[in-house]
Amino acid sequence: MKVCGACSGALFGRFFRAQEASVTGLYFEKPTPTEPATIELEYCKSCGFIRQMPDRTIHLNYERIVRGTAQQLPAYAADILSSLTRLGVKSDDFILEVGANDGTFLKELRAQGYRNLLGVEPSKQLADAARKSGFDILDAYFDRKLAADIRNAHGGARVVICRHTLEHVPDIVEFTKGIAAVLSADGVAVIEVPDADWLVINLFAHEVWDEHISYFRPRSLAALLGNCDLKPVRLERMRLRDTRNLVCWSVPASAAAAPCASDDEAGFEAVEGFQARWDAFAERLRSIVSASPAPVIAIGAAHPQLNFLNFAGLGAAVAALVDDDEAKAGRFAPLAKAVPIRSTAKILESVRQGTLLRTGFPYPAWEERIEAALGVYNVRSIKPYDILRLRP
Ligand SMILES: [Zn+2]
Numbered sequence: 001m002k003v004c005g006a007c008s009g010a011l012f013g014r015f016f017r018a019q020e021a022s023v024t025g026l027y028f029e030k031p032t033p034t035e036p037a038t039i040e041l042e043y044c045k046s047c048g049f050i051r052q053m054p055d056r057t058i059h060l061n062y063e064r065i066v067r068g069t070a071q072q073l074p075a076y077a078a079d080i081l082s083s084l085t086r087l088g089v090k091s092d093d094f095i096l097e098v099g100a101n102d103g104t105f106l107k108e109l110r111a112q113g114y115r116n117l118l119g120v121e122p123s124k125q126l127a128d129a130a131r132k133s134g135f136d137i138l139d140a141y142f143d144r145k146l147a148a149d150i151r152n153a154h155g156g157a158r159v160v161i162c163r164h165t166l167e168h169v170p171d172i173v174e175f176t177k178g179i180a181a182v183l184s185a186d187g188v189a190v191i192e193v194p195d196a197d198w199l200v201i202n203l204f205a206h207e208v209w210d211e212h213i214s215y216f217r218p219r220s221l222a223a224l225l226g227n228c229d230l231k232p233v234r235l236e237r238m239r240l241r242d243t244r245n246l247v248c249w250s251v252p253a254s255a256a257a258a259p260c261a262s263d264d265e266a267g268f269e270a271v272e273g274f275q276a277r278w279d280a281f282a283e284r285l286r287s288i289v290s291a292s293p294a295p296v297i298a299i300g301a302a303h304p305q306l307n308f309l310n311f312a313g314l315g316a317a318v319a320a321l322v323d324d325d326e327a328k329a330g331r332f333a334p335l336a337k338a339v340p341i342r343s344t345a346k347i348l349e350s351v352r353q354g355t356l357l358r359t360g361f362p363y364p365a366w367e368e369r370i371e372a373a374l375g376v377y378n379v380r381s382i383k384p385y386d387i388l389r390l391r392p
Contacts, residue, residue: 002054005172005214006223009046016041016208016275018311021334027301028331031338039210043271048264049220050196050271052213057170073104074240080190080247081112084159087188092116093158096150096182098142099165103130109161110134118154120146143171147178156184163192164245167212176228183252189230191248193221195237198244200266203388205278206308206361207243221248222262229253235260241362282312285384292355292382295319299360299367301328301341308359308384309335318357322347322370348373356381 003010022034040053089095091113097106100119109117119137121127127139140146150157160179169175179189196215199207208215216224222232225248234249251257289296298309301323309315315336323329323341332338342350344366351374358381360367371381 004044004047004049004220004223005051006049006216006220006227007044007047008227009044011045012042013045013272014040014275015043015050015271016205016278018205018208020210020307020310021315021336026334027328027341028334028338031332032334033338034334037210039208041208041215044220045268047220047223048217048266048268048271049223050215050217052210057213073108074238074245076238076240076247077105077108080161081108083249084114085112089114089158094118094154094156094184095159095161096120096154096157097161097163098179099162099168100127100130100135100137102126103133103135103137105161105163106130106135107133116154118150120150142178143174144178144181147182151182156187157182158184158187160187160189162189164194166191167193167214167216170213172214172224173228176224176230180229180252183230185252185254187252189250191221191225191250193246193248195244195246197237197265200270200274202385203274203277203281204242204385205311206304206359208311209303209307211303216246217264217266218246218262219264221246222259225250226253231255231257231259232262233257233260235262243362278311281388282314285312285382285387286314286317288382288387289314289317289355289357292380293353295351295354296357297322297347297351297354297379298357299370300363301325301333304361305359306333306335308361312384314357315339319354320347322360344370351379352377354379358383 017040020037020039040056041050042053043050094116095114097119100106100121106117106119119130119135120142121137122141124139127137130137160183183189193216197217218235225232230250231253232248232250236247238245238247296318297320298318299322301321309318318339321333321339321341322344324343328341329343331341333341356379358367
């Protein structure tokens with residue numbers, strides 16, 4: 001039994017268990033059979049932290065993963081930058097970004113006038129991409145050893161930025177203690193993670209993803225920080241398209257500032273009941289889809305869509321996926337069977353009957369364009385989560 005990384009609690013209960021057709025991010029030239037994987041999450045009965053079961057954690061090698069984030073920078077990144085100015089962070093203060101990806105956020109910092117910047121990024125290709133943009137990048141996994149090396153070379157960091165990285169990290173205590181260790185006495189750490197309360201409240205199982213080992217809510221994030229010599233002083237929930245993130249500002253535990261509130265929205269009964277609610281929803285959705293005209297076309301072929309279709313047991317019912325990403329269109333995605341991925345244009349010119357599954361969650365305008373074009377041919381559409389709002 002591995003204790004809770006956030007609060008050291010030892011009592012866990014099951015949160016969610018589902019089958020996926022393969023681990024993440026595989027698209028094939030030809031229909032290719034895949035090895036099914038089970039994803040299993042548990043929750044801490046003390047602090048509500050949700051994690052992959054420690055003995056079943058799906059390990060991924062981020063040194064080889066290439067997924068640039070240039071398209072993912074939210075509008076509220078500007079608020080983070082203006083807060084740094086308000087906090088008196090000066091242009092030559094040392095700023096470290098842990099999980100710098102391709103340099104997307106470092107570019108924002110540089111544009112704001114900050115010039116003493118360092119990034120840590122384990123993916124060699126992403127690190128090289130950031131270097132090509134002129135940044136100083138260490139391609140390594142971040143831990144206390146690396147934090148000590150950075151501190152020796154650069155001094156304590158006035159700011160540590162860590163966006164959408166902590167949830168991927170196997171040892172969250174080692175990692176977070178590293179952030180605390182590299183932070184100067186007057187430093188501030190900005191940690192951004194998906195808000196798992198949003199997933200629980202909305203029954204958004206499609207946000208469960210094998211790349212995410214940890215699922216934080218305010219209380220568990222604050223508990224982790226407290227466990228690692230940091231103190232949260234500002235915690236905000238930020239909407240981004242169909243998701244919500246936590247942006248948490250913390251300072252060294254020894255600083256004078258008062259800690260902020262860190263209350264969860266979803267109580268333990270919502271966490272405990274998640275699987276049963278999902279199973280009932282998925283069963284109802286399967287029966288609606290199986291009674292609908294073929295072919296069934298689902299919108300999107302990225303991980304939220306594949307997760308949704310796999311977890312809902314709809315993998316065998318889907319005839320094609322729509323996606324315009326060059327890495328996907330024309331290839332096959334791993335569902336219960338290999339499913340072809342077609343561009344929007346190909347779908348619009350070829351589909352004249354059937355059912356559209358609106359699984360393009362972050363992109364309603366794209367869904368509506370496809371729906372309107374195919375509606376002419378009597379192709380009906382199903383908006384999956386709307387079923388939750390209808391009476392059985
Ligand atoms: Zn806990």
